[in-house]
Amino acid sequence: MLRTHTNGELNITHKGTEVKLCGWIQRSRDLGGMTFVDLRDRYGITQLTFNMEVNANLCEQIRALGRETVIAVSGKVEERSNKNAKMPTGDIEIIVDEIQVLNKAKTPPFTIEDHSDGGDELRMKYRYLDLRRDCVRKNLELRHRIGIETRNYLNDLNFIEIETPFLIKSTPEGARDFIVPSRMNPGEFYALPQSPQSYKQLLMVSGFDRYFQIVRCFRDEDLRADRQPEFTQIDCEMSFVTQEDILDTFEALAIYLFKKIKGITIDKLARMTYADAMKYYGSDKPDTRFGMRFIELTNQVQNHGFSVFDQAELVAGICVEACSEYTRKQLDELTDFVKRPQVGAQGLVYIKCNTDGTYKSSIDKFYSSDQLQSIALTCQAKAGDLILILAGNRNKTQKALGELRLEMGNRLNLRNPNTFSLLWVVDFPLLEWDEDCKRFFAMHHPFTAPKPEDQNMLETDPGKVRANAYDMVINGVEVGGGSIRIHDRELQKRMFKALSFTEEEAQKQFGFLMDAFEYGAPPHGGIAFGFDRLCSLFGGADSIRDFIAFPKNNSGRDVMSDAPSTVSEVQLKELALSLKK
């Protein structure tokens, strides 16, 4: 046996014990007569002590070893004369009598510490070293615990985990598929699943009325800090349920996880309709940790000669508390912010509600002091507040004001990663009009059930139909989404028709599912949580990358292994593929 204990467990009660320890040399402190070495493993750090007077040979031996060398030592646990209260093993040290070098290490390109001197790119290239760092390892441990607790919770409710295939049929709806050529079927391709959607619905038809799977999903779209080409979902489906049952079951899961993992008590989740989310926050995933809801001003401000407002479909503002002292420079910064192409506003109007009761605005020329006061009243602005107003096309203005609201939240530190605000956004539209393709697309996916009371509009006014679809939003992050599914072949047919599918196309792509609906499909619905996002949220981070052991970079590359890469002519030939020169 190479080790009797880990480096995190020894304490004063082990005093006098002969132990064997293994690990990596974190750091050594050579004081001349004595040398101290921090030995590290997954569990912690234990100090090894070497004394020139006691064993000069051993001292010389340990001094010759660089950091990250893997060693095994044997020795005796002793009480330290100078204790270190900052570490769990700080009361003891090991008086080493034998060292075995298990493997030498080159000097690592960055320091293996919480505040490493390595940049992101370098850390990703040497990810196996990066993962030795405490803070990164803890993220993966957190991920593990969230996974275990999720399984415990769902298992207790009779959910069973069933694996579904990774090599499946490609469908053109939704995100781009990752495509896998089939050697045995030349010219034909599998796709990697964007989600196990069809399979979990088929499992409902099979009678597995409570299914879940913590499963990898694949989407060939551009990446973001919170988007990877392969990511993990907690994928769930239930039969014989209403939307209410699903919301109850899975908000209880979220509450359970917050309690178990973070020790935080969360009350029942608020519900907000999609329409309200857009109207008050300009986003279908509002960050409700802070207020600053939109106030519509269109009617109030029009017809006073300010053409920007007069021509706007929507004029709306937010009231920023205690910022009337903002300088010209700060306001210019905000104007630049909203004018960035990513935000897309034409300009920014401000009204300062000065503490002396006067008003100063960028539209003084068009509005009297009384009129500014009445706008301030509508916005419920107090003396000392700042009102920021955008105007223009309804959708664009909502979106831009939503971005501005988040920016102000950031500037005013209202987005504390350690406070959590959870809500359901419900009543999403079923369909979304695409101007380029001149057709409707499913906002969620084509199997989402319309609300029964809206079904009759499916043919007459499809854009108005609301869906039995819902998202769980935490701190402005969409952590999960789902819907009640269509389980009736006729309704599914009408849905495909609304999506401009011909019967042949629908049959070719989803015939297996619609066929299944004819053999006794129970009413069902489900939800899928973004597991990586949930982990990053619990870990208080914006990026999901540090919660994934081996993530891809911005351009979808694994910089460590340098995937993707070219393949040999032989491989291409076997797959009956040729590359365009």
Add this chain to the structure above:
RNA sequence: GGUUCGGUAGUUCAGUUGGUUAGAAUACAUGCCUGUCACGCAUGGGGUCGCGAGUUCGAGUCUCGUCCGGACCGCCA
């Protein structure tokens, strides 16, 4: 496909209106040091300033192109 920021020592960064030999910290190496725990002190090595072209007497610095990386928009049912 687009916007934007960045690329200088092993690493993280600084580098003024273009101007002598490109700096700091840290890491590394060597020496000294018996209670350190971010040990301390001293000395030393370490640079194709991403790459290419251009402007200039002169480019790390300016211009254009290109490659790489980050954030974002589009995209992500």
